[in-house]
Amino acid sequence: MALTAEEIDHVLDLFSGVPDLSTRKMFGGIGVYSDGTIFAVMMRDGRLMLKGQGDMIPRYDALDMERWTYQRPGKSETAMPYWIMPDSALEDGEEASDLAREALQHL
Template sequence: MAADEGLVDWVSEAMEPVGRVTKRAMMGGATLYCDGTIFAIVASGGGLWLKADAESDALWDEAGCDRFTYDMNGKIGSMNYRRAPDDVYDDADELRRWALLALDAGRRAPKKAPPRRTARAAARGRSRG
């Protein structure tokens, strides 16, 4: 099942005053970025999930927003995303309010190190030069 393109379009439109939203396909869904910072996912089963972290968890808990969980071969895992409150689907101001909280969490997240090159790949790169 593919990501809900209408939902992706809605998020992009609502976030225009903040920045440019882009998407990247992810396991049937989509990861959303605002000006290059990850802030949300649109799950293949539907729904918008916004980035959270230890600093914002209390606000998500207070709003009753469930944590994103998944089943990996019978083992339940979770990610630092929370189900978006119901009012974000029809109120652009509310979507931006929660998405800005998620965007802040995305900005605070540790940056991933670039993949390390293997000795073989490094040798191939030198031989082409």
């Protein structure tokens, strides 16, 4: 099932403190971009995740953010460069935008 317009609006509202914000549909969810750089994804099941690399990985670990992994039948588990947003940031646009801006500095 694809995301609803309300769910997409919620993501845009959460990240309203991020400049040049846009979204693109992908696999039933959306990619979230700032100035053309993807920094987050929202899966069709409603999980919102921030992209991370470099110095952001220890930061996400310190926040106890869970890394997104998936496993295809008959294959080993694969870790993706995305971490599930902390619950506190899902309801606090300032915290969500702060994390997003910090993540963008490392992409």
